[in-house]
Amino acid sequence: MKQQNVSLPDAVRTTEDLQAFIADVERVQKALFSTKKVLEQTLSESIERNRSKLIQAAIAKAITHSAKSNALQSLIKTLTSYPLLHLTIAFAQTPESIEKLSNWARELYGETIILDITTDPSLIGGAIVSVDGIYLDHSMRNMLKYYFTEKRQAIEQLLSK
Amino acid sequence: MIPETLSLLLLSAFIFIGSAIVAYISLWQLSVLRKTIKEQQGYDSKRKALLSEQEKTVHGTFVETIDEAQKAAKLLLSQANDFEQRLEKLETQLREDIAQKHLKALAKEREALHQYYVDKLKTISDDIEKHTAMQLDQTQAVLQERIKQIQKALDLKVQDAFQKIEEELAVYKTKRLKAVDEQIYSIVQHVSEELIQKTLPLSTHEKLVKDALEKAKETVPQ
Numbered sequence: 006m007k008q009q010n011v012s013l014p015d016a017v018r019t020t021e022d023l024q025a026f027i028a029d030v031e032r033v034q035k036a037l038f039s040t041k042k043v044l045e046q047t048l049s050e051s052i053e054r055n056r057s058k059l060i061q062a063a064i065a066k067a068i069t070h071s072a073k074s075n076a077l078q079s080l081i082k083t084l085t086s087y088p089l090l091h092l093t094i095a096f097a098q099t100p101e102s103i104e105k106l107s108n109w110a111r112e113l114y115g116e117t118i119i120l121d122i123t124t125d126p127s128l129i130g131g132a133i134v135s136v137d138g139i140y141l142d143h144s145m146r147n148m149l150k151y152y153f154t155e156k157r158q159a160i161e162q163l164l165s166k
Numbered sequence: 167m168i169p170e171t172l173s174l175l176l177l178s179a180f181i182f183i184g185s186a187i188v189a190y191i192s193l194w195q196l197s198v199l200r201k202t203i204k205e206q207q208g209y210d211s212k213r214k215a216l217l218s219e220q221e222k223t224v225h226g227t228f229v230e231t232i233d234e235a236q237k238a239a240k241l242l243l244s245q246a247n248d249f250e251q252r253l254e255k256l257e258t259q260l261r262e263d264i265a266q267k268h269l270k271a272l273a274k275e276r277e278a279l280h281q282y283y284v285d286k287l288k289t290i291s292d293d294i295e296k297h298t299a300m301q302l303d304q305t306q307a308v309l310q311e312r313i314k315q316i317q318k319a320l321d322l323k324v325q326d327a328f329q330k331i332e333e334e335l336a337v338y339k340t341k342r343l344k345a346v347d348e349q350i351y352s353i354v355q356h357v358s359e360e361l362i363q364k365t366l367p368l369s370t371h372e373k374l375v376k377d378a379l380e381k382a383k384e385t386v387p388q
Contacts, residue, residue, distance in 0.1 A: 092375070092379075094371070094375055095363055095371060096363075096366075096368060096371040099368075102368065102372060105372055106372070106375060106376075106379075109375075109376050109379055110379055113379055113380065113383045114383065126359060126363055127355070127359060128363075129355070129358045129359055129362050129363045130362060130363060130366055130370070130371060130374045131374040131375065131377070131378050132374065132375040132378035132379070133378075134378050134379060134381075134382035136382060139382055139385050141378065141381060141382040141385055143374075143377065143378035143381050143382070144378075145358065145362065145374070146355060146358075149351070149354060149355060149358060150351070153347065153350070153351045153354075157347060160347060160350065
C-alpha cells in the first residue's frame with residue numbers, strides 16, 4: 006500500500022496539533038546534539054509518523070548540526086506564523102468533526118488556518134467565530150437572546166394582561 | 167650639864183611666857199568681841215523699834231488711801247449708773263421717735279399705692295379688652311396664613327409622594343418585567359440547552375457551524 010504524503014498544514018489543523026508539533030520539533034532539536042542513534046530513535050519512536058516525516062524533510066538538506074537546528078527553528082517560525090481562527094461550538098469535538106470544520110475553514114480562509122476550538126454547550130447550537138479581528142456570535146443562544154430583546158414589548162403586553 | 171638644863175629651863179620659861187601672852191591676847195579679843203555683840207544687839211533693837219514705828223505710819227496712810235479710793239469708786243459707780251439710765255431713756259425715746267416717723271411715712275406710701283392701684287384697676291379692664299381684641303385679630307390672621315402655608319406644603323408633599331410612588335411603581339414594574347423576562351429567557355435557554363442541544367444531530371450542529379463560518383467570512387473585509 007502506497008503511503009500518502011502529508012503536507013505541513015494537513016498535520017497542523019488545531020492549536021493542540023500546533024503545540025504537539027512544536028514540542029516534537031524541540032525534542033528533535035535536543036536530540037540533534039546527542040548521538041545519531043538517539044536522534045534516529047527520537048524520530049522513529051517518540052514522534053508521530055507524519056510529523057516525523059515532515060521534520061526529517063525539513064532537516065534533510067542541512068548537513069551540519071547547526072544548519073539542522075536552524076532548519077528546525079525556521080520550521081517553528083513557519084508553524085507559528087499560521088493564522089488562528091477561534092471557534093466556540095456547542096457540541097463535543099470528534100476527530101472527524103474537527104477535520105470537517107478545518108476543511109470548511111480552509112476553504113474559506115486559506116490552507117494554513119489553524120483552529121482554536123472550545124466547547125460550550127450553553128451555545129445550544131451554531132458557533133462563535135473570532136478571526137482577523139472579527140468577532141461573530143452566530144450561536145442559537147445569541148439568536149434566542151436577540152429574539153427576546155426584539156419581542157420584549159410583546160411579552161410585556163402579554164404579561165400585563 | 168648645867169648649861170643644857172639651864173637652857174632648857176630658859177626655853178620652858180620662854181614658852182610659858184609666850185603662852186601666857188597668847189592667852190591674854192585671846193581673852194582680850196574675846197572681851198572686845200562680846201562688847202561688839204552687845205552693841206550690835208542694842209543697835210538691832212533700836213532698828214526694830216524704828217521699823218515698827220514706820221510700819222505703823224505707812225499702814226495708817228495706806229488704810230486712809232484705800233478708804234478714799236473706795237469712796238471715789240463708789241461715787242464713780244453711782245455716777246455711771248445715772249449716766250446709763252439716762253442713756254437708756256434717751257435711746258428709748260429716740261427709737262420711739264424714729265418708729266413714729268417711719269410709720270407715718272409708710273402709711274403715706276401705702277395710701278398713695280392704694281390710690282395708684284385703684285386708679286389703675288379702673289382703666290385696666292378697658293385696656294385688656296382692647297388688647298385682647300387686637301391680639302385675637304392678629305392671631306387669626308397669622309393662623310389663617312399658617313393654615314394656607316401648611317395646606318400648600320401638604321399638597322406639595324402629597325403630590326411628591328404620589329409622584330414618588332408612581333416612579334417606584336414604574337421602576338418596580340420594569341424590574342419585575344425584566345426579572346420575568348430573564349426568567350422566561352433562562353427557562354427557554356435551559357430547555358433549549360437540554361432538548362435542542364442534545365437532540366440536534368451532529369450533522370445539523372456541523373451545518374450550523376459552517377453557516378457561522380460563512381457568515382463570519384462575509385463580515386471579514388477582503
